[in-house]
Amino acid sequence: GDSVTQMEGPVTLSEEAFLTINCTYTATGYPSLFWYVQYPGEGLQLLLKATKADDKGSNKGFEATYRKETTSFHLEKGSVQVSDSAVYFCALSLIQGAQKLVFGQGTRLTINP
Amino acid sequence: DAGITQSPRHKVTETGTPVTLRCHQTENHRYMYWYRQDPGHGLRLIHYSYGVKDTDKGEVSDGYSVSRSKTEDFLLTLESATSSQTSVYFCAISGSGEDEQFFGPGTRLTVL
Numbered sequence: 001g002d003s004v005t006q007m008e009g010p011v012t013l014s015e016e017a018f019l020t021i022n023c024t025y026t027a028t029g030y031p032s033l034f035w036y037v038q039y040p041g042e043g044l045q046l047l048l049k050a051t052k053a054d055d056k057g058s059n060k061g062f063e064a065t066y067r068k069e070t071t072s073f074h075l076e077k078g079s080v081q082v083s084d085s086a087v088y089f090c091a092l093s094l095i096q097g098a099q100k101l102v103f104g105q106g107t108r109l110t111i112n113p
Numbered sequence: 114d115a116g117i118t119q120s121p122r123h124k125v126t127e128t129g130t131p132v133t134l135r136c137h138q139t140e141n142h143r144y145m146y147w148y149r150q151d152p153g154h155g156l157r158l159i160h161y162s163y164g165v166k167d168t169d170k171g172e173v174s175d176g177y178s179v180s181r182s183k184t185e186d187f188l189l190t191l192e193s194a195t196s197s198q199t200s201v202y203f204c205a206i207s208g209s210g211e212d213e214q215f216f217g218p219g220t221r222l223t224v225l
Contacts, residue, residue, distance in 0.1 A: 043216030103155035
């Protein structure tokens with residue numbers, strides 16, 4: 001079945017460090033890909049998305065490129081801030097209409113000042 | 114922020130008791146979803162709705178039922194709660210032709 005695999009966490013970095021969180025997927029068709037972020041005590045928020053191969057999603061300094069050849073959608077940020085501390089989820093969706101998201105297990109990111 | 118509320122926000126109950134969680138939206142979105150979040154599993158879809166009285170099963174639907182009698186309300190019922198249903202439950206909504214889901218604040222359920 002369809003699945004998403006994220007790098008194991010937790011990840012701890014210093015402020016201004018470069019961030020990469022790996023995400024790979026398995027899908028029978030051509031999914032849309034998403035990164036959601038969950039701040040402490042809150043629900044998930046969409047961070048960025050890409051709907052077809054080679055698309056780059058970007059938001060708040062974060063970027064991810066839809067790589068069909070490697071079935072990947074890695075999240076990157078050039079210089080992280082303490083406020084980026086959160087749990088990050090990679091997800092895919094294949095269905096138009098009702099978007100039944102399939103999530104990775106989540107990666108907890110902590111940024112130290 | 115999308116207008117989604119969940120009630121209750123926290124609940125402790127005992128094994129074997131029925132539990133109903135409520136999701137309420139003010140966005141008039143067509144689609145509504147219930148997920149559960151567990152460590153090491155991310156979020157998993159329990160049930161979803163594509164209109165009033167129209168629902169379908171997700172990945173982990175066993176032991177759960179849902180109802181949607183109005184556009185704005187989506188209820189999740191645990192007919193007889195078990196300890197394995199201890200989790201954080203999130204409701205989400207999305208509109209027709211949109212691929213972004215908006216999530217509620219979550220309900221933490223503990224089954225003793």
